[in-house]
Amino acid sequence: MPSHHRAKNVAYDDDDVYSDEDYVEQEEDAHMTEEDKEQMRLGTIQVKEALGSTVTVSDKEIEESLWHYYYDVDKAVVYLKNKHTPKTAQPKKQKTTPVSRFDQAASAVSTSKQSITVSQPLPSIAYPLPYDSFSATDFWKDTPWLNVPLHRLGVITMEPKFPRGGLLGGSSSNPKPSKLAALAAARKKKQEEAKSVPPLTEADPNQKADSDSAVALLDKLRLNGKDKTTPTTPIPAPISMKQKPVERKFPIRTRSPSPPPAAKVSSNEKEATKQELSQAPIPIPDLRAIPSTFASTLCGIAPSPPKRQLLEDSFQLPYSTVPQFANTNPFAGPSPDDIVRNAQAKGKPVKKDANKTLTGDKLADSVSKMTVDDTKVKSKNLNVVEEFEKSNTKRMANFVVVGHVDHGKSTLMGRLLYDLKVISDRSIAKLRKEAETIGKSSFALAWVMDQTDEERSRGVTVDIATNYFETEKTRFTILDAPGHKDFIPNMIAGASQADFAVLVIDASTNSFESGLKGQTKEHALLVRSMGVQRLIIAVNKMDTIAWSEDRYNEITQQMAAFLTSASFSPKYLTFIPCAGLTGENVTKPLEMQQAPWYTGPTLLGALDTVSATLASHPLTKPLRITISDVFRGGIQNPVSITGRLDSGTCQVGDTLIAMPANETAVIKAIELEDQPVDWAVAGQISTLHLAGIDAVHLRPGDIVSHPSDPVKLASSFTAKILAFEHVLPMNVDVFRGRLSGEGKVQKLVAVLDKSTGEVVKKKVRIVKPGEVARVTVGLERVLPIEAGMRVILREGGLTVASGIVETVEKEGK
Numbered sequence: 001m002p003s004h005h006r007a008k009n010v011a012y013d014d015d016d017v018y019s020d021e022d023y024v025e026q027e028e029d030a031h032m033t034e035e036d037k038e039q040m041r042l043g044t045i046q047v048k049e050a051l052g053s054t055v056t057v058s059d060k061e062i063e064e065s066l067w068h069y070y071y072d073v074d075k076a077v078v079y080l081k082n083k084h085t086p087k088t089a090q091p092k093k094q095k096t097t098p099v100s101r102f103d104q105a106a107s108a109v110s111t112s113k114q115s116i117t118v119s120q121p122l123p124s125i126a127y128p129l130p131y132d133s134f135s136a137t138d139f140w141k142d143t144p145w146l147n148v149p150l151h152r153l154g155v156i157t158m159e160p161k162f163p164r165g166g167l168l169g170g171s172s173s174n175p176k177p178s179k180l181a182a183l184a185a186a187r188k189k190k191q192e193e194a195k196s197v198p199p200l201t202e203a204d205p206n207q208k209a210d211s212d213s214a215v216a217l218l219d220k221l222r223l224n225g226k227d228k229t230t231p232t233t234p235i236p237a238p239i240s241m242k243q244k245p246v247e248r249k250f251p252i253r254t255r256s257p258s259p260p261p262a263a264k265v266s267s268n269e270k271e272a273t274k275q276e277l278s279q280a281p282i283p284i285p286d287l288r289a290i291p292s293t294f295a296s297t298l299c300g301i302a303p304s305p306p307k308r309q310l311l312e313d314s315f316q317l318p319y320s321t322v323p324q325f326a327n328t329n330p331f332a333g334p335s336p337d338d339i340v341r342n343a344q345a346k347g348k349p350v351k352k353d354a355n356k357t358l359t360g361d362k363l364a365d366s367v368s369k370m371t372v373d374d375t376k377v378k379s380k381n382l383n384v385v386e387e388f389e390k391s392n393t394k395r396m397a398n399f400v401v402v403g404h405v406d407h408g409k410s411t412l413m414g415r416l417l418y419d420l421k422v423i424s425d426r427s428i429a430k431l432r433k434e435a436e437t438i439g440k441s442s443f444a445l446a447w448v449m450d451q452t453d454e455e456r457s458r459g460v461t462v463d464i465a466t467n468y469f470e471t472e473k474t475r476f477t478i479l480d481a482p483g484h485k486d487f488i489p490n491m492i493a494g495a496s497q498a499d500f501a502v503l504v505i506d507a508s509t510n511s512f513e514s515g516l517k518g519q520t521k522e523h524a525l526l527v528r529s530m531g532v533q534r535l536i537i538a539v540n541k542m543d544t545i546a547w548s549e550d551r552y553n554e555i556t557q558q559m560a561a562f563l564t565s566a567s568f569s570p571k572y573l574t575f576i577p578c579a580g581l582t583g584e585n586v587t588k589p590l591e592m593q594q595a596p597w598y599t600g601p602t603l604l605g606a607l608d609t610v611s612a613t614l615a616s617h618p619l620t621k622p623l624r625i626t627i628s629d630v631f632r633g634g635i636q637n638p639v640s641i642t643g644r645l646d647s648g649t650c651q652v653g654d655t656l657i658a659m660p661a662n663e664t665a666v667i668k669a670i671e672l673e674d675q676p677v678d679w680a681v682a683g684q685i686s687t688l689h690l691a692g693i694d695a696v697h698l699r700p701g702d703i704v705s706h707p708s709d710p711v712k713l714a715s716s717f718t719a720k721i722l723a724f725e726h727v728l729p730m731n732v733d734v735f736r737g738r739l740s741g742e743g744k745v746q747k748l749v750a751v752l753d754k755s756t757g758e759v760v761k762k763k764v765r766i767v768k769p770g771e772v773a774r775v776t777v778g779l780e781r782v783l784p785i786e787a788g789m790r791v792i793l794r795e796g797g798l799t800v801a802s803g804i805v806e807t808v809e810k811e812g813k
């Protein structure tokens with residue numbers, strides 16, 4: 001298996017692009033666009049056709065499933081069929097875990113998840129009330145904000161703390177219990193049965209139901225808690241295809257800390273533990289919270305005594321309830337800190353020399369000697385440019401794969417990697433089997449790139465996935481971008497690291513047309529805005545139109561006209577017909593009988609040709625690394641970043657400065673394609689393990705440079721923009737790669753001539769779509785932006801303009 005890493009943001013905070021609130025808001029303001037409505041209408045017709053007369057489903061249900069599956073007719077049909085096919089009678093289960101309607105359809109996936117799913121209102125825990133006529137529920141029942149419609153109730157999924165064991169795609173969430181556990185469970189059941197249950201009074205018949213459901217809920221919580229403490233074998237990181245396994249100086253990145261190693265237990269102890277486990281009743285902690293004073297007052301009940309005993313030396317506030325503190329002033333006397341400080345001041349001054357602070361205690365001394373100053377990493381002081389030239393490294397090229405949702409981007413890349421033997425037959429066979437299990441066999445190749453559970457169950461790429469392969473002359477990095485419009489910011493992040501782009505277009509009937517109205521055009525415009533000049537247009541799924549030359553010509557003509565109008569030069573456009581699923585014209589040339597009319601190169605050939613025309617990377621310019629990911633790794637690597645070197649070079653031991661945090665760090669180690677290296681140069685996407693900095697100072701999109709020539713922070717800038725929508729003085733979101741911030745178009749300076757850039761009109765009131773203009777943009781908070789950088793202006797989820805920064809107004813001016 002090759003090595004993959006996913007540009008997941010571990011340091012998201014309020015400013016990041018997606019938050020739960022965003023999703024809620026989107027749902028609440030779910031105004032469908034004309035395009036959505038049209039897709040919904042067509043989709044509903046197709047679903048009805050596919051379901052036939054055997055299954056009766058309401059339009060609303062069809063629309064709901066289409067909306068959930070992003071208009072994927074096949075997935076909606078499978079879901080609805082599953083839902084409405086009468087099930088053979090099963091023995092009634094005692095307790096079922098409620099799952100969401102969509103999760104039920106994708107049942108195979110849901111069974112692999114260790115989660116608590118709540119799709120119904122939580123049962124309330126009944127407290128005995130003194131008055132029959134009053135209950136908190138009744139009191140609030142006419143309050144409208146409690147009447148949450150069922151379809152608005154969320155699904156809460158608690159991810160396991162440690163990675164699950166088992167194979168890719170998830171092992172069963174209900175593993176067979178060990179004999180020991182089964183024995184213990186049987187014993188516990190017996191004990192519980194033996195216990196007499198106090199009869200419930202007839203006065204409160206609801207109490208039993210409520211408390212039963214509450215206990216069931218608590219049981220689930222307990223189970224989950226237990227799972228969390230079970231040490232799980234961390235999933236080993238995949239190994240890069242080209243790399244021999246090497247002894248690693250630094251552990252492979254993990255997103256969650258590894259569980260602590262199990263302590264060694266002697267066989268006697270094990271036996272004793274076994275007996276204890278089987279005999280001792282399993283303690284059942286009561287997780288219910290004590291009713292608050294407010295709740296107690298509201299329900300008119302006396303607050304129940306605290307369930308947990310106070311520790312002997314801890315006291316409840318206010319101190320007056322504790323006899324020792326009654327009538328005393330807690331702030332009278334010196335604080336514990338003052339006492340320590342005074343004692344230190346009286347004692348000898350602390351000497352900084354580590355050798356002279358040895359205490360004489362052997363263990364303590366050896367531990368203190370082991371302390372390493374992380375920030376002192378030895379630099380080899382290499383001339384990196386010379387080293388790079390000497391190394392005869394292959395040409396490097398990063399390309400981003402873009403296009404409308406479901407046009408086959410991930411499948412095409414999966415096919416490319418499979419045909420190049422980057423992915424083994426065994427891995428593909430395994431993926432096929434897993435995909436078949438959940439009725440998504442056609443997605444097996446896409447799963448080479450799409451690796452998260454969500455991406456696999458929904459069949460939609462969410463974030464950038466990275467992979468590598470090489471040809472005779474070039475080492476390529478693939479950045480597979482999501483096609484769905486909701487994930488445009490992730491796509492922008494991928495495009496900002498690319499040297500060129502592959503635009504994938506579905507040639508099948510109607511798909512090309514709906515893509516044109518959707519993200520085919522938007523992605524093309526965005527990659528151009530990010531400075532990408534060279535574009536390979538993969539006219540994909542040619543198998544679905546029997547390799548029709550007419551259809552291919554129709555698509556290429558329309559696309560060529562659009563792309564040239566979007567300022568792509570025709571000489572940098574390469575059209576390739578192909579079929580990712582079947583593998584035709586991806587790495588192997590077409591058979592003559594399939595498409596005698598096509599004699600051009602394969603997709604792989606085109607990638608090689610385009611990469612040969614790329615300009616060399618600016619190695620001698622000041623270092624600029626755009627962070628695409630921040631990792632908090634293990635003890636050895638508490639802070640690591642991944643990013644592309646836009647310009648310059650760096651080496652182990654270099655001091656860096658991160659902007660906008662303005663914090664310095666030292667490079668402890670560098671990894672390139674998961675191999676440790678001494679240096680990195682412009683154009684490479686590398687991982688830097690840092691010392692002397694906290695992860696809170698680093699965010700995706702931030703820029704790292706050398707302190708001798710740092711990137712400056714801008715409070716406003718003037719840019720030459722190409723307008724896609726009307727631009728007037730207005731609020732916008734400014735995107736620079738993954739970094740974004742709120743801003744405002746403050747001034748429309750002038751409209752410019754498209755080809756010469758000369759001022760055509762001053763005193764501009766509005767910039768029309770298609771016009772080129774000079775505008776000044778003010779930023780809400782400073783961002784690391786320099787002259788020459790590409791920015792994108794978006795407003796209300798729409799890209800309104802893109803441009804090149806001409807001048808910046810620096811912070812503090």
Ligand SMILES: Nc1nc2c(ncn2[C@@H]2O[C@H](COP(=O)(O)OP(=O)(O)OP(=O)(O)O)[C@@H](O)[C@H]2O)c(=O)[nH]1
Nearest residue numbers: 405406407408409410411442460461483579580581
């Ligand atoms: N017939 C046919 N189907 C294809 C081809 N390529 C992809 N598909 C199918 O198209 C569907 C979507 O494929 P993906 O590779 O997930 O599409 P995508 O563009 O990566 O989707 P997002 O990343 O979510 O935008 C899958 O069912 C594929 O099997 C092809 O060449 N021919």
